[in-house]
Amino acid sequence: MTRSYYSHLGGHPPQEQLLTDRAVFTEAYAVLPRGTMRDITASRLPHWEGTRLWVIARPMSGFSETFSHYVMDVAPGGGSEKPEADGGAEAVLFVTTGEAELKIGRAVHVLGPGGYAYLPAGTRWSLRNRASQAKLGFHWIRKRYVPAEGLGAPEPVISSDAEAEQVPMPGTDGRWVTTRFVDPDDLRHDMHVTIVTLEPGAVIPFMETHVMEHGLYVLQGKAVYRLNRDWVEVEAGDYMWLRAFCPQACYAGGPGPFRYLLYKDVNRHAPLGLGDR
Template sequence: MTTPSYYAPAGGLPTQAELLTDRAIVTEAYTVIPRGVLRDIVTSNLPGWTKTRAWVLARPIAGFATTFAQYSVEVAPGGGSDHPEEEAAVESVVFVLSGALDLVLEGESHVMEAGGYAYVPAGATWTVANTGTEPVSFQWVRKEYEPLAGYRATAFVTRDQDVAPREMPDTDGAWATTRFVDPDDLAHDMHVNIVTFQPGGTIPFAETHVMEHGLYVLEGKAVYRLNDDWVEVQAGDFMWLRAFCPQACYAGGPGPFRYLLYKDVNRQVRLTTR
């Protein structure tokens, strides 16, 4: 795989001459946050981080995400955090979009460039820093870890370029998934994968399932079926899909359509309070 090129938000503001019409959609079944609304005025500072700003794409809130939070994070040169996570019960995935991120995870140092992927288990010791001269942008997915007796998720760092996509059955490579953890490993209660469609590739049925999704589009464009609607999406857009929201996809080309996909998995449906 050649050096990847993913979309990362750059902020800024539209001019006063531009129309406000955009593709932002919020419904009970799904939400689309297009890249055009990720502007400077909607960023947040993160406690414990320096020279950093974040666009919060999803958070647990009534009528929206219930299992996870997801951010687009930009760290300026000299910025970072010695204590990125305040909640010991929260696990994370960090996926680098651009720049170079210095990660120290459980005592091991890593330089993560575009395509770099780190799984940070709940309670892990880690730090992040930008020691370069250019900003670094990454996706950060956070979820409360649900422990399971006899299993323990452990930290690892890899790259998109180093994990072979698995073709979906009977698709002749038009639809493939890059799986960073074994889907049968019950130590993991969330998967953050990359889904790739070649031009013209489709999800040929309306998926309707219990897993909640967060989708950040890394490359390309497509028409996505969300509940009753067909919605155009492109690199830099974010989609949230509630559990059981019907979903399908048609990749429009001219290049591959790729997105980072969160879903909650591998746990019994909880019917009582903890």
């Protein structure tokens, strides 16, 4: 399988372009097409040099409540020695273009396209784009870690799309596969970030309805996705943001595979009040 990772962001549409797009924000889901991630919608962060980002998910009352998702764009030489201000935040990094030099304590890791890192809460880390010309693009997913009594905290994980375990969905002849970067039976983890791959014509053939919140960034290909009451066309670079219990299903188009980076919260009791979050 040929892997590709969408990373063409920024710019500005011409004045002649029609105001016609697929962006939508509903009571149960949001779709942010890749065309919404323009220069004018980019943000910046303290202690990050040569860096801009698109905040495509954040906790909001009555919608998502567990995570934030950034698409990072780092110029040559840019990066941060103090990337995370919240000591309780865990993170997943996934590189789409360029090379990231990631330091965890004294260890140095180079992550190229498809590179993955899980960083537990409280980890001392830094990140740089050491290239002289090429930009670095990566996803940064953040969540406030929820400890579980007696289990301890997970360790850092360094992996990649190419080397991680690929698990076929039963009864699909390998046409629907999940790439898992951490063991799903390791209950120390309270979030999973995976890659879902559907070959052309493959389907999610029922309306999934579950407690996990979802963020789905399309890395490659195209599909039609059922979200709550609506069928929505999506392609590489689009983002879908789903509340808990939002019904969902999918038909994958062609000519190549449809792949998306998936966030979900897992392995913890549902909070019973605001003080439990």
